[in-house]
Amino acid sequence: MDMIDNIFGTNIEPETRQARHRASHSGVRHLMRREPLDPLPGQPITLHLTTGGTVPYDAAVCRYTTDGSDPNSPAATVLELEPGPAEWDDPGWGFVRGWTVDLPPQPAQTLLRYRLSARRADTGAWEAADPSTEAENNGLTNALWVDDDPPPAWAREALVYHIFLDRFNPGAGRAWQQPSSLSGFFGGALRGVTEKLDYIQSLGFDTLWLSPFFKSNSHHGYNASDYYTVEPRLGTNDELKELVHQAHQRGLRLVLDFVANHWSKEHPTFQEAQRDPASPYRDWYTWKHWPDDYGMYFHVKELPRVNLDHPPARVYMIEAARHWLREGFDGFRLDHANGPSPDFWVDFRRACREVKPDCWIFAEIIHTPEKLRRYAGIFDGTLDFILAR
Numbered sequence: 001m002d003m004i005d006n007i008f009g010t011n012i013e014p015e016t017r018q019a020r021h022r023a024s025h026s027g028v029r030h031l032m033r034r035e036p037l038d039p040l041p042g043q044p045i046t047l048h049l050t051t052g053g054t055v056p057y058d059a060a061v062c063r064y065t066t067d068g069s070d071p072n073s074p075a076a077t078v079l080e081l082e083p084g085p086a087e088w089d090d091p092g093w094g095f096v097r098g099w100t101v102d103l104p105p106q107p108a109q110t111l112l113r114y115r116l117s118a119r120r121a122d123t124g125a126w127e128a129a130d131p132s133t134e135a136e137n138n139g140l141t142n143a144l145w146v147d148d149d150p151p152p153a154w155a156r157e158a159l160v161y162h163i164f165l166d167r168f169n170p171g172a173g174r175a176w177q178q179p180s181s182l183s184g185f186f187g188g189a190l191r192g193v194t195e196k197l198d199y200i201q202s203l204g205f206d207t208l209w210l211s212p213f214f215k216s217n218s219h220h221g222y223n224a225s226d227y228y229t230v231e232p233r234l235g236t237n238d239e240l241k242e243l244v245h246q247a248h249q250r251g252l253r254l255v256l257d258f259v260a261n262h263w264s265k266e267h268p269t270f271q272e273a274q275r276d277p278a279s280p281y282r283d284w285y286t287w288k289h290w291p292d293d294y295g296m297y298f299h300v301k302e303l304p305r306v307n308l309d310h311p312p313a314r315v316y317m318i319e320a321a322r323h324w325l326r327e328g329f330d331g332f333r334l335d336h337a338n339g340p341s342p343d344f345w346v347d348f349r350r351a352c353r354e355v356k357p358d359c360w361i362f363a364e365i366i367h368t369p370e371k372l373r374r375y376a377g378i379f380d381g382t383l384d385f386i387l388a389r
Contacts, residue, residue: 026053038377331360
């Protein structure tokens with residue numbers, strides 16, 4: 001698989017960081033900037049917007065709803081943003097203007113959806129904030145779940161043991177395989193994890209984080225083709241149920257590595273969408289030129305991005321996650337979580353909490369600390385790889 005062998009992706013390159021800075025300071029940008037980051041019931045909410053670049057903007061508005069409906073609907077409330085002073089941005093070599101708007105306090109369990117846009121002074125056209133990129137859906141529609149919903153208490157003290165299933169333990173009576181490369185299959189299995197639960201617990205760990213175990217043709221499993229079936233190399237669904245049962249018997253919790261942004265091009269919905277231009281699954285993906293030029297995880301053809309802003313695709317992905325909570329998992333580590341829109345993740349969190357109120361939802365976001373903070377209230381936490389170096 002043609003993937004960049006660097007967990008920081010292209011962020012590590014100075015040219016990429018400079019380009020990202022220029023992009024974030026030009027055009028119309030919200031980028032989830034708000035105060036407070038995780039609003040409680042009864043707290044006012046301030047949203048921030050910036051405009052910059054070579055195009056002048058002379059007005060900005062916020063459209064919002066408090067019943068979870070589309071903020072583009074006629075029933076949305078519309079507020080004008082207040083402009084601030086224009087400030088010079090040296091790296092971007094231009095002026096950037098800040099705008100703010102205060103939303104009224106909301107009661108508990110309010111699903112707030114909003115869109116920000118600014119008007120070009122030269123043409124009078126309105127531009128929505130935060131257009132998507134190849135690797136990231138910043139989210140034209142943003143969402144906040146206003147409630148007192150802190151991370152689960154057990155997660156604050158959790159000691160987590162990560163298991164890369166193919167490389168952990170094949171199980172008694174099975175020998176390790178001898179692949180010719182590191183991308184081959186070594187033979188670890190779910191049964192091998194079950195056999196080592198007492199050992200893991202003896203080390204002081206109380207939570208297991210399992211790498212993806214869905215049906216997949218790779219050793220790592222991050223390109224699933226079936227979100228309900230265990231990859232046969234790793235075992236069976238019944239063996240997974242036994243692992244969950246044995247872990248819970250010992251008081252161990254289980255976290256599943258869950259990929260929502262993308263899956264394998266072998267997924268049946270993608271296969272049908274490529275074959276049939278009239279397929280209902282065609283809108284589950286974004287196409288530059290159907291059928292072979294489509295949105296993907298960075299530039300990996302094997303990994304088409306799922307259009308999670310399309311309601312049927314969103315429902316499918318969220319229901320898959322809820323299924324595994326019902327099967328006994330206690331939470332998720334979310335892969336490439338800055339790929340899908342924040343609007344999707346707000347729905348995801350609410351739906352998962354309905355099934356298991358104390359589930360733990362933490363995310364992999366390889367970005368700046370400033371961006372990681374903006375996911376407060378959307379996730380229970382994020383992995384800060386740079387801090388952990």
